[in-house]
Amino acid sequence: MVSNESDTFELNGEVPIHRLGYGAMRITGEDIIGRPDDEEAAHEVLQHAVDLGVDFIDTADSYGPGVSERLIREALDTDEVVVATKAGLLRNREGEWLPHGDPDYIRNQALVSRDRLGVDSIDLYQFHRPDPDTPFEDSVVAFAECKDEGLVDHVGLSNVSVDQLETARDHVEVATVQNQYNVGNREDEAVLQACEEYDIGFMPWFPLAAGDLGGVEEVLEDVAANHDATRYQIALAWLLEHSDVTLPIPGTSSLDHLEENVAASGIELEDEEYTRLTEAGAP
Numbered sequence: 663m664v665s666n667e668s669d670t671f672e673l674n675g676e677v678p679i680h681r682l683g684y685g686a687m688r689i690t691g692e693d694i695i696g697r698p699d700d701e702e703a704a705h706e707v708l709q710h711a712v713d714l715g716v717d718f719i720d721t722a723d724s725y726g727p728g729v730s731e732r733l734i735r736e737a738l739d740t741d742e743v744v745v746a747t748k749a750g751l752l753r754n755r756e757g758e759w760l761p762h763g764d765p766d767y768i769r770n771q772a773l774v775s776r777d778r779l780g781v782d783s784i785d786l787y788q789f790h791r792p793d794p795d796t797p798f799e800d801s802v803v804a805f806a807e808c809k810d811e812g813l814v815d816h817v818g819l820s821n822v823s824v825d826q827l828e829t830a831r832d833h834v835e836v837a838t839v840q841n842q843y844n845v846g847n848r849e850d851e852a853v854l855q856a857c858e859e860y861d862i863g864f865m866p867w868f869p870l871a872a873g874d875l876g877g878v879e880e881v882l883e884d885v886a887a888n889h890d891a892t893r894y895q896i897a898l899a900w901l902l903e904h905s906d907v908t909l910p911i912p913g914t915s916s917l918d919h920l921e922e923n924v925a926a927s928g929i930e931l932e933d934e935e936y937t938r939l940t941e942a943g944a945p
């Protein structure tokens with residue numbers, strides 16, 4: 663039986679989670695809008711993730727919108743897993759993701775997500791993306807106030823620079839940062855390093871580049887063959903090896919892919935393999 667063998671990380675030094683989590687963006691309908699064709703299958707994926715030892719699930723109010731959070735509540739005991747949700751993006755009629763960091767909106771969405779997830783307070787509440795039309799600090803203060811008010815336990819950021827992380831830390835204890843990052847896309851290495859310095863969890867979103875890991879694929883395939891593994895598993899093993907604060911959240915709607923991704927937590931890369939992958943994906 664596959665099990666989550668990743669080690670643990672403590673959010674703000676308080677809440678231990680296994681470092682390999684699950685991203686619940688892709689259990690909704692097409693283009694992350696509306697219901698999936700088979701809601702029962704989505705419930706099964708979530709339940710199976712927990713059965714395999716995943717205790718940390720990432721979602722957002724804008725996934726569906728609302729659908730991902732609802733499915734999580736229906737499928738799971740939300741007191742038994744750490745659910746990280748987000749606010750700050752809304753979907754328009756064209757399906758675009760519009761930044762919306764207005765403080766009243768952020769607090770409103772905390773109330774909505776709290777109810778939809780069926781929790782007294784949201785485990786981890788992340789600012790989805792800075793809004794060019796709202797001063798960054800105003801949005802961050804709204805998240806800090808949600809924490810002070812007890813609507814949320816911990817605050818995270820997403821899609822931020824090192825400067826924005828530093829600014830946010832003046833207003834609130836930041837538990838996590840979630841930026842796009844994978845073995846073939848390391849543009850935010852400086853943000854990861856800042857997270858290491860402050861012992862902040864770093865969630866690399868797009869950890870598998872949705873299957874297109876570009877220039878690193880040849881080395882991934884080569885290393886994968888050595889472990890009787892897939893290149894996706896090696897991409898996850900590299901993320902876990904690369905830093906003690908990475909919290910990969912691969913997303914899938916498939917039970918087989920879920921098992922494969924969780925099994926990646928048991929792969930130990932040889933030093934030479936880790937170095938080759940690191941060099942192949944260097945910016």
Ligand SMILES: NC(=O)c1ccc[n+]([C@@H]2O[C@H](COP(=O)([O-])OP(=O)(O)OC[C@H]3O[C@@H](n4cnc5c(N)ncnc54)[C@H](OP(=O)(O)O)[C@@H]3O)[C@@H](O)[C@H]2O)c1
Pocket residue numbers: 684685686687688720721790820821840841866867868869870871872873894895911912913914915916918919920922923
């Ligand atoms: N903060 C942000 O702005 C932001 C943006 C995007 C995503 N996220 C979060 O990050 C999570 C992960 O990102 P992501 O879903 O975009 O990227 P990802 O995890 O890199 O890729 C997911 C895609 O890869 C496929 N896949 C997953 N495991 C596979 C495997 N073992 N073999 C082959 N294909 C596999 C999935 O298809 P199948 O369903 O067929 O397996 C899905 O299409 C999301 O769920 C979400 O929680 C955050």
